[in-house]
Amino acid sequence: xxxxxxxxxxxxxxxxxxxxxxxxxxxxxxxxxxxxxxxxxxxxxxxxxxxxxxxxxxxxxxxxxxxxxxxxxxxxxxxxxxxxxxxxxxxxxxxxxxxxxxxxxxxxxxxxxxxxxxxxxxxxxxxxxxxxxxxxxxxxxxxxxxxxxxxxxxxxxxxxxxxxxxxxxxxxxxxxxxxxxxxxxxxxxxxxxxxxxxxxxxxxxxxxxxxxxxxxxxxxxxxx
Numbered sequence: 001x002x003x004x005x006x007x008x009x010x011x012x013x014x015x016x017x018x019x020x021x022x023x024x025x026x027x028x029x030x031x032x033x034x035x036x037x038x039x040x041x042x043x044x045x046x047x048x049x050x051x052x053x054x055x056x057x058x059x060x061x062x063x064x065x066x067x068x069x070x071x072x073x074x075x076x077x078x079x080x081x082x083x084x085x086x087x088x089x090x091x092x093x094x095x096x097x098x099x100x101x102x103x104x105x106x107x108x109x110x111x112x113x114x115x116x117x118x119x120x121x122x123x124x125x126x127x128x129x130x131x132x133x134x135x136x137x138x139x140x141x142x143x144x145x146x147x148x149x150x151x152x153x154x155x156x157x158x159x160x161x162x163x164x165x166x167x168x169x170x171x172x173x174x175x176x177x178x179x180x181x182x183x184x185x186x187x188x189x190x191x192x193x194x195x196x197x198x199x200x201x202x203x204x205x206x207x208x209x210x211x212x213x214x215x216x217x218x219x220x221x222x223x224x
Contacts, residue, residue, distance in 0.1 A: 001025060001026065001027045002025075002026050002027070002056040002057070002201075002202075003026065003027045003028075003029065003053070003054060003055045003056050003057075004021045004026045004027070004028045004029065004055065004056070004057045004058070004059065004200075005029045005030075005031060005041070005053075005055045005057070005058045005059070005096075005101075006018055006021075006028060006029070006030055006031065006058075006059045006061060007031045007043075007058075007059065007060045007061060007062045007088075007089075007092065008060065008061035008062030008063065008111070009028075009030040009031075009032070009061065010032070011061060011062070012160075012162045012163060012164065012189055013061050013111060013157065013160065013162070013189055013192050013193070014059075014061035014062070014111075015189075016189035016190055016192060016193040017059055017061055017192070017193045017196050017197070018030070019193070020190075020193040020194065020196070020197050021057075021197065021201075024197065024201070026056075026057075027039075029041055029053065029055070031043050031045065031092070041053070044088075044091070044092075045091075045092050045095045045096065046095065047095065047098060047099045050095070050096065050099045050101050053101055054101060054102075054103050055096070055101055055102055055103065055106065056103050056106050056107070057106060057107040057108070057109070057200040057201065058093075058096065058102060058106070058107070058108045058109075059108075059109045059110075059111070059196055059200055060089050060092070060108075060109070060110045060111060061111045061196075062084075062088065063084060063085045063111065064080075064081055064084035064085060065081075065126050066081055066125055066126060067122045067123065067126075068122060068124055068125060069121070069122055069124050070124045072124075073124045073125045077125055078125045078128065078129075081125045081126065081129045082128075082129050082132065084129075085126075085129040085130065085132070085133060086129055086132045086133060086136060089110060089133070089136060090136060093108070093140060093144070097144070097147070097148075102144075102148065102150055103148075104148050104149055104150075105148070105149045105150065105151075106148065106150045106151075107150065107151050107152075107153075107199065107200040107201065107204060108140060108144065108150060108151070108152040108153075108200075109152075109153055109154070109155060109196050109199050109200040110133060110136065110137055110152070110153070110154045110155070111154075111155050111157065111192070111196070112130050112133040112134065112137070112154045112155065112156050112211065113126070113130045113133075113156055113157060114156050114157065114158040114159070114213065114215055114218070114219060115127045115130050116130040116131055116133055116134050116154070116156055116211060117131070117134070117156065117211070117219075118219065133154060134154060134211050137152055137153065137154040137209065137210075137211055138209045140152040141153070141208040141209030142209070145208055145209075151199075151204055151206070151207060151208040152208055152209065153199045153200075153204075153207060153208060153209070153210050153211070153212065154210070154211040154212065155192065155195050155196055155199065155211075155212055155214055156211055156212060156213045156214065156215070157187060157192050157214050157215065158177075158186075158187050158213065158214065158215020158216070158218045158219060159174070159177045159186055159187070159215065159218065160186060160187050160188065160189060160191075160192060161185075161186040161187065161188050161189075162189060165186070174186075177218060179223060180218060180221050180222070180223045181215070181216050181217060181218040181221065182216065182217040182218075182221055183216055183217070185216060186216070187214055187215050187216050187218075191214055191216070192214050195212065195214045199212070
């Protein structure tokens with residue numbers, strides 16, 4: 001049975017990803033701040049907590065978000081968001097590799113965002129840190145690929161039909177997105193989970209260093 005380590009499994013997207021892997025017969029370990037199940041592993045990661053565990057895939061679905069323009073965002077806010085969206089991933093991968101916990105030819109998938117390559121108003125720190133995730137994906141693809149033939153990719157969800165979107169976007173904003181999306185539907189958590197599995201399982205035999213939009217075509221469509 002293949003083994004998955006997932007960060008951020010309690011979120012909407014992380015939960016959908018966890019269920020996808022379980023439905024495909026994977027054994028799943030969740031990296032969490034508070035251990036409540038025998039299959040959990042304590043954060044921050046340590047070689048002691050990892051022990052002799054070996055993983056065929058590692059998925060990072062955690063992260064943080066904050067609103068604010070370049071003029072409104074302070075150094076601390078930017079630093080804290082960089083820590084949550086970039087540093088945690090880099091440090092966790094370093095610990096896993098140091099413990100030899102990712103199997104040869106394993107897979108690493110990092111959830112980023114549409115705003116890694118685009119941006120919108122009031123998303124300065126979020127867009128900056130997600131852009132850094134793109135560089136992280138490409139750098140890890142080179143370093144981990146050279147060391148253990150590990151394939152590393154990023155998934156960039158667009159506006160996903162989720163409770164968070166319902167809370168943070170107005171009906172008018174959602175309607176605007178739908179009007180610019182081919183097919184007129186938002187991406188779903190299942191869409192994201194299926195895409196993560198595609199790149200984070202033995203279905204992926206050669207794709208690495210890529211950042212893939214999962215937005216039902218929203219990013220490439222323009223309504224004129």
